[in-house]
Every structure is written in structure tokens, then in C-alpha cells.
Amino acid sequence: MEQIVSVADQTIRRACGFAAFGVSATMLALCFDLVLALRVGAVLTSAICLSLFIQACRAPFADVRRTELYSVVGRSLSLPRDRTQRLLGEVLAERYLWHADRAAVAAIALWAGALMLVCLRLLRALLLG
Numbered sequence: 001m002e003q004i005v006s007v008a009d010q011t012i013r014r015a016c017g018f019a020a021f022g023v024s025a026t027m028l029a030l031c032f033d034l035v036l037a038l039r040v041g042a043v044l045t046s047a048i049c050l051s052l053f054i055q056a057c058r059a060p061f062a063d064v065r066r067t068e069l070y071s072v073v074g075r076s077l078s079l080p081r082d083r084t085q086r087l088l089g090e091v092l093a094e095r096y097l098w099h100a101d102r103a104a105v106a107a108i109a110l111w112a113g114a115l116m117l118v119c120l121r122l123l124r125a126l127l128l129g
Helices: 002-029 034-058 068-072 081-128
Strands: none
Touching: 002 034, 002 068, 002 081, 034 081, 068 081
16 A cells, blocks of 8 residues: 555656646746736636646546556455445545645645735835835
């Protein structure tokens, strides 16, 4: 079971890493306006969180034989097909939700950073104004 969770984490983290690279590159391209960069990063990270949540909802019902997890560990399981489907589907759903939770925390941090910078800009405009 530990190996199944480990492989599921690896596959999900690889996809999240590519998504984070894309978000980071987009934010870097917008670094001329820090508030805009943080807002775009927050929106894209929120989209990643939403897609992970949708994947978690679909995982128990989707055919696990089409997943990377099945190709690595599923074939070595000596369980009936329906039990393998249920086991891997539940593991994938739980791990997708765990990663969606972390993506939500990152999105909240980016939203908070953008809000803080907007408040600082307003305060600065009022004081110097």
C-alpha cells in the first residue's frame, strides 16, 4: 500500500511541477507589475486546485488501467480487476485531494500577497497624495 501511495504522489507531483513551472514562467513574464503577477499566479494556481479537485472526484469512477499508477504498480497486484479498480481509484482520489489542498494554500497565499500590495499602494497614495 505504501508503494502505491508513493507512486501516486510521484505521478501527481510531476504533473503539478510542470503546472507550477508554467505558472512561475507566466508570473516572471509579468514581473513589471507585481500585483498583476501575483493575481495571475493566484488565478492559475486556483485553476490547478480546481482541476485537482475535479480529478479527485473522477478518480474512483475512471478506468485506472489508463493511468500511470496502474502501469507501474497495478499490473503487479494479484487482485481481481474490480478490487484493483476500487483500491487504485480510492488512493488516487485521496492523493489528488491532498495535493489540491496544498495548491489551495498556495493560491490563498498569492491572493493575500496581491491584496496586501494593493493595500500598501493605496496607503502610500493616501499618505503621499
